[in-house]
Amino acid sequence: MIEVENLTKRYGRTTAVDGISFKVEKGEILGFLGPNGAGKTTTMRVLTCYLPPTNGTVRVAGYDVFDKPIEVKRRVGYIPETPPLYPDMEVTTYLDFVAKIKGVPRKERTSRIADAIAKTRVGDVQRTLIGRLSKGYRQRVGLAAAILHNPDVLILDEPTAGLDPKQIIETRELIKNLGGDHTVVLSTHILPEVSMTCGRVLIINKGRVVAEGTPESLTHRLQGAAIVQIELRGERDAAVELARSIPGVKEVQARSGEAGALLLEVEADAARDVREELARAIVQKGFGLLSLRRAGLSLEDIFLHLTTTDADAPSEKTEVPA
Amino acid sequence: MSSLRNIGYIVQKEWRQYFASPIAYVSLCAWTLLFGVFYSLILNWFVTLSMRPSQYGPVNLSLNEMLFGQVLRQMAVVALFIMPMVTMRLFAEEKRQGTIELLATSPITDLEIVLGKFLAALGLYAVMIVSGFLNFTLVWGWATNKPEWKPLVTGALALLLLGACFVALGLFVSSLTRNQIVAGVLTFCLFLSLWAIGWLDSPMAGKFTKAVSYVGLTNHLEDLIKGVISLKDIVYYLSVIVFGLFLTHQSVESHRWRA
Ligand SMILES: Nc1ncnc2c1ncn2[C@@H]1O[C@H](COP(=O)(O)OP(=O)(O)O)[C@@H](O)[C@H]1O
Numbered sequence: 346m347i348e349v350e351n352l353t354k355r356y357g358r359t360t361a362v363d364g365i366s367f368k369v370e371k372g373e374i375l376g377f378l379g380p381n382g383a384g385k386t387t388t389m390r391v392l393t394c395y396l397p398p399t400n401g402t403v404r405v406a407g408y409d410v411f412d413k414p415i416e417v418k419r420r421v422g423y424i425p426e427t428p429p430l431y432p433d434m435e436v437t438t439y440l441d442f443v444a445k446i447k448g449v450p451r452k453e454r455t456s457r458i459a460d461a462i463a464k465t466r467v468g469d470v471q472r473t474l475i476g477r478l479s480k481g482y483r484q485r486v487g488l489a490a491a492i493l494h495n496p497d498v499l500i501l502d503e504p505t506a507g508l509d510p511k512q513i514i515e516t517r518e519l520i521k522n523l524g525g526d527h528t529v530v531l532s533t534h535i536l537p538e539v540s541m542t543c544g545r546v547l548i549i550n551k552g553r554v555v556a557e558g559t560p561e562s563l564t565h566r567l568q569g570a571a572i573v574q575i576e577l578r579g580e581r582d583a584a585v586e587l588a589r590s591i592p593g594v595k596e597v598q599a600r601s602g603e604a605g606a607l608l609l610e611v612e613a614d615a616a617r618d619v620r621e622e623l624a625r626a627i628v629q630k631g632f633g634l635l636s637l638r639r640a641g642l643s644l645e646d647i648f649l650h651l652t653t654t655d656a657d658a659p660s661e662k663t664e665v666p667a
Numbered sequence: 668m669s670s671l672r673n674i675g676y677i678v679q680k681e682w683r684q685y686f687a688s689p690i691a692y693v694s695l696c697a698w699t700l701l702f703g704v705f706y707s708l709i710l711n712w713f714v715t716l717s718m719r720p721s722q723y724g725p726v727n728l729s730l731n732e733m734l735f736g737q738v739l740r741q742m743a744v745v746a747l748f749i750m751p752m753v754t755m756r757l758f759a760e761e762k763r764q765g766t767i768e769l770l771a772t773s774p775i776t777d778l779e780i781v782l783g784k785f786l787a788a789l790g791l792y793a794v795m796i797v798s799g800f801l802n803f804t805l806v807w808g809w810a811t812n813k814p815e816w817k818p819l820v821t822g823a824l825a826l827l828l829l830g831a832c833f834v835a836l837g838l839f840v841s842s843l844t845r846n847q848i849v850a851g852v853l854t855f856c857l858f859l860s861l862w863a864i865g866w867l868d869s870p871m872a873g874k875f876t877k878a879v880s881y882v883g884l885t886n887h888l889e890d891l892i893k894g895v896i897s898l899k900d901i902v903y904y905l906s907v908i909v910f911g912l913f914l915t916h917q918s919v920e921s922h923r924w925r926a
């Protein structure tokens with residue numbers, strides 16, 4: 346459905362996208378994952394013919410975005426980061442206008458609008474001025490507008506940004522339901538999002554693809570390292586020092602846990618189970634061992650691994666909201 | 668065919684937004700009010716003038732020249748003040764709201780968008796002209812020597828052409844910024860300068876000054892208001908309109924150029 350070959354996009358001197366290639370098959374849900382400024386929005390703007398590529402070819406539904414933009418636009422539904430809404434219009438008026446400029450034939454217009462309203466559940470507010478809607482409703486009206494002309498391809502730029510948890514869950518459900526009929530590309534900088542909605546993930550950083558695969562395969566591939574989480578009582582530096590001294594341990598991070606406990610995250614060779622040795626050493630040196638368990642690398646860890654430029658991971662990991 | 672339809676959709680949408688905001692009402696009211704004020708002032712003056720006993724017998728003043736012509740000249744200046752308000756929003760607000768991204772990723776062309784917005788604003792202005800001209804019909808009943816209708820038609824055409832130039836240029840300025848107030852102020856300055864350039868024209872002006880003053884927007888109204896259609900003026904107005912629309916189209920399209 347979508348073929349991107351060696352796409353490069355420069356804004357003057359800054360290279361926002363640097364030689365990206367990927368394909369999306371019909372019915373697939375692909376997630377773009379990357380920190381802010383990675384080039385997700387830029388890539389999507391090229392896919393939707395909003396911006397021309399500086400280099401490389403992009404074909405959507407078999408049409409080149411540069412040579413046949415009108416054909417591409419007919420087949421693509423797009424919601425930018427902030428849904429493009431007219432605050433001074435009522436929801437139905439807005440959808441009617443969008444249906445018209447998207448080329449929905451007159452006869453089908455009413456039914457398609459009703460259909461989109463039903464799918465995105467904005468029926469309650471269809472006579473409300475868009476300017477009075479909450480963020481969640483706006484996002485849904487944007488989604489309704491994007492699916493009005495029944496596009497083959499749906500491109501959603503951070504569709505859950507700024508929504509409350511309940512709305513996020515609803516939006517994800519909605520997107521999942523849309524996959525199958527439509528080919529969906531969505532972007533996010535929130536990790537759990539992709540593992541929940543996407544069949545395949547493309548991790549982008551600084552305009553390049555740094556990893557690609559299903560959420561599971563990515564987790565597997567990077568499981569060259571295993572993580573052991575230890576909860577103990579004792580002095581921080583000494584504990585870190587001790588864990589580092591065990592053969593096979595690659596890296597140790599410490600943070601404070603509950604009730605004065607210390608949490609250690611020990612990264613070790615996957616080939617080697619260091620749990621026994623760790624437990625023995627900790628007890629011998631007189632630390633109070635509270636718990637010790639092995640944890641798989643989460644997508645978050647992979648993400649941080651891939652997108653952190655320093656070889657050493659940051660000492661304080663930021664919590665990513667689930 | 669589908670092109671015309673798309674232009675129609677844009678016109679429809681712009682009109683809806685004009686009347687959903689105070690812009691349409693304020694500009695229509697201001698225009699009609701000022702039209703009425705100028706009309707009654709000049710009518711008063713005209714009546715006084717024609718009643719004054721003359722030593723050369725009864726005077727026979729031309730309604731067309733002394734009343735309608737005068738009013739139209741004033742209204743050209745009123746248009747200069749009102750039109751920036753009508754055009755400033757057209758592209759600037761789409762950019763600010765991000766809705767330009769909706770238009771640009773829909774299967775319609777930039778030219779259709781530009782023409783749709785142009786015609787929408789021009790349509791509003793045409794309504795203003797018509798509502799003003801209703802004032803003139805009052806005179807018909809009472810006038811002892813009836814006015815000619817031809818200068819009235821060409822006068823309306825003159826105002827329309829002038830307004831179309833204002834719209835085309837205002838549209839261009841609006842496409843340059845995402846702030847509609849900035850667009851409005853810049854448009855107003857542009858119109859004022861184009862008007863002021865026209866003052867350079869005088870019987871004593873040299874060749875160069877004459878050439879520069881040719882650009883003055885209101886200088887080409889005179890003949891039309893007098894009922895004379897001269898090719899020179901029509902060509903002038905049409906070229907300003909086409910030039911403005913061309914610039915707007917380039918500006919809207921420019922983000923899609925391959926750098
Ligand atoms: N219109 C623009 N002009 C100049 N630079 C831009 C523009 N849009 C984005 N960039 C730059 O391109 C890079 C990628 O941005 P973007 O595609 O928006 O990233 P993301 O959506 O992944 O956060 C950033 O460094 C950003 O500063």
Ligand SMILES: [Mg+2]
Pocket residue numbers: 382385386387426502
């Ligand atoms: Mg972005």
